[in-house]
Amino acid sequence: MMSFRQLALGLCLFFTVGILSAQQLSLFTQYRENATILNPAAVESDFLAYGQPITLGASYRSQWNGIAGNPRTQALRFSFIGDGSGASLLTGGYIMNDQTGPTGFTGIYGRIGAVISGDPEYSGLAVAISGGLVQYRVNANEINLRDPNDVLGMNNQTEMFPDVGAGIYFYQMLSGAMDGDMFYAGVSVPQVAGIDLTFKNDAGEFAVQRVKHFYGMVGLYHFFRNDGYIEPSLWIKYVNGAPINADLNFRYQTPAALWIGTGASSSGNFHFEAGFNLGDNVGFYNNLKIGYGYDYSFSSFGPSVGNTHELQVSYSFDR
Template sequence: MIHKSSIIKRLIVLVFVLVSAHSMAQQDPQYTHYMFNTLSVNPAYAGQRETLSVVGIHRSQWVGIDGAPQTQSLGIHSPLRNERIGLGLNIVSDALGPAKETFVDANFSYTIPLNANDLKLSFGVKGGLHILETDWSKGRFQNPDVVFSDNINRTSPMVGAGLYLHTRKWYFGAAVPNFLQTDHYDDYIESVATERMNFYLIGGYVFNLSETTEFKPAFLVKGVSGAPIIADVSANFWFQKKLTAGLAWRWDDSVSALAGFQVTPGMFVGYSYDMTTTGLNNYNSGTHEITLRFEVKRLGRILSPRFF
């Protein structure tokens, strides 16, 4: 027999998970390391690292809660020879409860110099596929309702666009990852729903504090009709172009500690830990995110690590 207090505890956890999932309902996958994964936010960023760049991210959210989000992302992008055109590929796998969503998209950017002070404007477009799969045998879906009688496997097209204004010291971008309606799994209603358009704003500025230390505040704002705005603010220091350390805050959700190390000019490793600031904090041991970035020296050019 299950003790009454155990039942009450499970119900409390369930309520917090549903409320937290509802606050992110119809939002794309989120990252604490968004400042190192800009291609996933804005297609106009393709090629802006000025070399072949490969970024992989693994995110385990709300560790200790069954069915909590698990996200893997792989982004590859590079400029072409004339450096005005950039190409990229982004692959994301996002699992939540009984559902798994896969995003595969190709990115194209074109950059226009605006003045002699290195101010540039990049235009980007993306196109790809969104795959939704459900397995109702997972979790608490032991329900005779016909809604859960058949698993789902749906593929939908995606078309998005973005703008990216930038110099060597700062950047500002706006993007819509997908203009088309697609189906996604909504954990709040425990069913499939139609996803609305997401809107992204991203920006950052690099301050030179000394010859060896740089400071970069950055932000990411995500909005979608019918759900609360999600705002991320971060502040990272970069020491000797080797070590990064900083803090981040997600509005009404979590605070995070970030660290990273430039192992070689072509290899960067980063880690972040998120601590939930809602009542859900009592039922999980936090969120972990690991980032790996590999970059290749271009012929005739020295590979110099950059902050963004």
């Protein structure tokens, strides 16, 4: 987790030579709104629920507030899915910036793939890859060693590396007793290549080892006749050397603009989210979504890790 990253970094710097292995991908409360970041083959929730093929989105997350150097993440994203039979174009990209104490990264990514389908509005199997460039950075002037007056003699260390991700995603409109409902599932590896980043200074060197993250997701949109719907979803994440994390969520979109959601994870986090969805329900042809997410930790670290706030906005429309 992020706090482990800071602790491990401090230990590595203390011994001047070491390897840091920790989570480098940002966390999210509203996972479904960031599905295309975690899985390059995923389609946006606005397409599954409302058939809008183009989405622009932005998010800001402040994690574990009350702790100095707490993680802060900002992201901008764009998605497009084509129409037609056979294979439809799936494309988009995102920019992400993450800062945790003296360490951080900024990345810019594009994604491209295809949706194999007779009609992508009703079902499809998407396969896609992402590619980008990531800058990792360390500001060691902010890191104190054993002596509070002693800081490492380097600052603004940066390394640039390419990054590649891959994913598969399936969605299907159901029939029979669940006529009109939408099922989806996917698996992905957002960063395929493992990279060892070595930072050097006069006192020695230390390394940051980037590890693979594996994601799985499954969910269902159950629509009501009054234009509301419920969406249960399950997200699973695996990182080598860490326990498997499962995140169960439940969202209810009212017939009006309001939506609310809740959930919990096996790592001991409780989620709450709420927002407004302005589209057909208010006579608006396009779709504007504004959401807020809140996390509270009941993990072994205890409530002292602080709470988390996340803001999300997206705008989707037709071609």
